[in-house]
Every structure is written in structure tokens, then in C-alpha cells.
Amino acid sequence: MAGALITRRRALRLTGSGLGAIAFGGCNILDGLSDLDHPLRAYMERANALTMAAQRGLLDRDALAQEFQPADIRQPQRPNGVTNPQDADYLKHLNAEFETYRLEVSGRVARPLSLSLRALSAMPARSQITRHDCVEGWSCIAQWTGVPLATVLERAGVLPGVKYVLFHCFDTIERSLSGGVKYYETIDLVDAMHPQTILAYGMNGSALPVPNGAPLRLRVERQLGYKMAKYIRAIEVVDSFETFGRGRGGYWEDRGYEWYAGI
Ligand SMILES: Nc1nc2c(c(=O)[nH]1)N[C@H]1C(S)=C(S)[C@@H](COP(=O)(O)O)O[C@H]1N2
Numbered sequence: 001m002a003g004a005l006i007t008r009r010r011a012l013r014l015t016g017s018g019l020g021a022i023a024f025g026g027c028n029i030l031d032g033l034s035d036l037d038h039p040l041r042a043y044m045e046r047a048n049a050l051t052m053a054a055q056r057g058l059l060d061r062d063a064l065a066q067e068f069q070p071a072d073i074r075q076p077q078r079p080n081g082v083t084n085p086q087d088a089d090y091l092k093h094l095n096a097e098f099e100t101y102r103l104e105v106s107g108r109v110a111r112p113l114s115l116s117l118r119a120l121s122a123m124p125a126r127s128q129i130t131r132h133d134c135v136e137g138w139s140c141i142a143q144w145t146g147v148p149l150a151t152v153l154e155r156a157g158v159l160p161g162v163k164y165v166l167f168h169c170f171d172t173i174e175r176s177l178s179g180g181v182k183y184y185e186t187i188d189l190v191d192a193m194h195p196q197t198i199l200a201y202g203m204n205g206s207a208l209p210v211p212n213g214a215p216l217r218l219r220v221e222r223q224l225g226y227k228m229a230k231y232i233r234a235i236e237v238v239d240s241f242e243t244f245g246r247g248r249g250g251y252w253e254d255r256g257y258e259w260y261a262g263i
């Protein structure tokens with residue numbers, strides 16, 4: 001997979017420099033445009049810059065996050081945000097050692113799913129040692145093991161044209177008289193299908209601990225920590241996230257953070 005990505009990167013980069021050569025390397029069609037101030041030339045330069053920018057955008061979204069070695073894991077993953085959900089449905093599953101847990105997959109899919117942890121761990125697994133960057137300014141390297149989100153979405157059969165994957169979490173992050181706000185997050189299909197985007201049930205060789213999101217948490221390695229929903233209850237494939245929460249695509253996004261938290 002990495003090989004294919006690299007080949008694609010190289011192909012795109014070559015295409016980019018090829019365009020540059022045509023536009024600025026004295027190609028015939030530009031012979032009459034040697035005047036640097038010619039408006040058509042300025043237009044073409046701008047068009048080329050746009051093409052390059054679009055390609056870079058593509059490259060950035062497809063590229064793999066850096067992976068590390070076991071020796072790089074120097075400290076436990078620092079728990080952050082909610083670390084001990086007290087929600088009744090969560091506690092029920094926790095007390096049953098998550099035997100009763102089912103990941104619900106619904107929304108714009110051909111086949112809604114209800115997957116036990118056993119079913120999830122019977123699917124092809126991926127492990128990766130990556131760095132978690134929190135917006136608060138700390139990082140931790142840990143090993144994450146889980147099932148690629150792409151595998152689950154392929155099993156559910158995402159309908160054509162859908163844009164986002166919404167993660168509903170068990171934990172109430174903010175309490176209020178009306179019952180409180182539960183954590184939620186969204187990512188787009190590009191990140192959802194990325195090979196390093198996994199639903200993790202393992203961390204540093206053990207079952208995912210409760211403070212880090214047991215039984216299931218998202219890893220979306222090209223973005224900041226707040227995108228990585230812990231305590232995932234359900235996944236919903238949606239065309240828009242405007243009707244959820246305050247409409248910005250996540251608990252923290254609703255409070256001013258960027259929706260795309262690229263690193
Ligand atoms: N459900 C849920 N997911 C969450 C949070 C949370 O409070 N609740 N906090 C987020 C933030 S800000 C970070 S940095 C990471 C923390 O993951 P960790 O506890 O494994 O370090 O989880 C993210 N996902």
C-alpha cells in the first residue's frame with residue numbers, strides 16, 4: 001500500500017514539473033508569449049499554480065503519517081478530555097467487560113451493521129506506532145491496533161456520493177440541566193478511507209484502557225487529537241453534519257476549533 005502511494009506521489013510530482021516545463025520551458029505554444037507582462041501568460045502561470053496547489057492538496061491528504069519504532073514509546077498515552085465516562089449505557093457495557101457492546105453502523109449505507117468486539121477483532125487488523133498531538137501542546141507516541149475504518153465501511157457498503165462519517169460517543173463531556181452534551185466528531189471520506197485510519201481496540205499491546213477510549217476509539221493520524229473520537233458508540237455515514245450539535249462537525253469544532261485539524 002505504501003509503495004502504491006509513493007508511486008502515485010511520484011507520478012503526480014512528475015506531472016507537476018512536466019506542466020512547469022511546458023509553461024515556462026520555452027514550449028512552442030508560448031513562443032508568442034515571451035513578453036512577461038502578457039495577460040495570457042499571467043493567466044497561465046496562475047492556472048499552473050492552482051493545478052500545483054490542487055495536486056499538493058491531494059498529496060497531503062493521501063500521504064502516510066510518520067510511523068515509529070517500539071523503542072520510541074517512552075511513556076503511557078496521556079489520557080485527556082473525558083477519561084472515565086459515567087453514562088449509564090457505557091457503565092453497563094463496562095461492567096459486562098464489553099461483551100454486550102455493539103458498534104452500530106448506519107446512515108447512508110447499503111447494509112447497516114451491528115458489530116461485537118469479537119467481530120471487529122476477527123476482521124483484518126492493523127497496528128501502527130504513531131504520535132498523538134493534542135492542540136494543548138503535548139505529544140505521545142503509542143502503538144494502536146484496530147480494524148481499518150475502510151474495511152468496516154466497505155462491509156457496510158457506503159452509498160455513492162456520501163461525504164462524511166460521524167462518530168457518536170458514549171461520554172457526556174459537558175453536563176447541564178437539560179442532560180448534557182455528548183462528544184461527537186466527523187471526518188470526510190478521504191480520511192475515512194486512509195490506510196492509517198483505524199478503529200482501535202488495542203494500545204501498546206493490551207486492550208484499549210478506559211481512560212484512552214475503551215472499547216473503541218478512532219485513530220486519524222493526519223489530524224490533531226480532538227478528531228480521534230474515544231468511546232465510540234455508533235458510526236453514521238452522512239451527507240452533511242449541519243444538523244448535529246451546533247452544526248460544525250464536532251464537540252470542539254462547535255466551540256471554535258478547526259474542523260480540519262491537519263498536522
Ligand atoms: N469521546 C471523547 N473523545 C475524545 C475526547 C473526549 O473528551 N471524549 N477528547 C479528545 C482529545 S482533545 C484528545 S487529545 C484525545 C485524547 O486521547 P487520549 O485520552 O487517549 O490521550 O481524545 C480526543 N477524543
Ligand SMILES: [Mo]
Pocket residue numbers: 080133134135136225226
Ligand atoms: Mo486534545
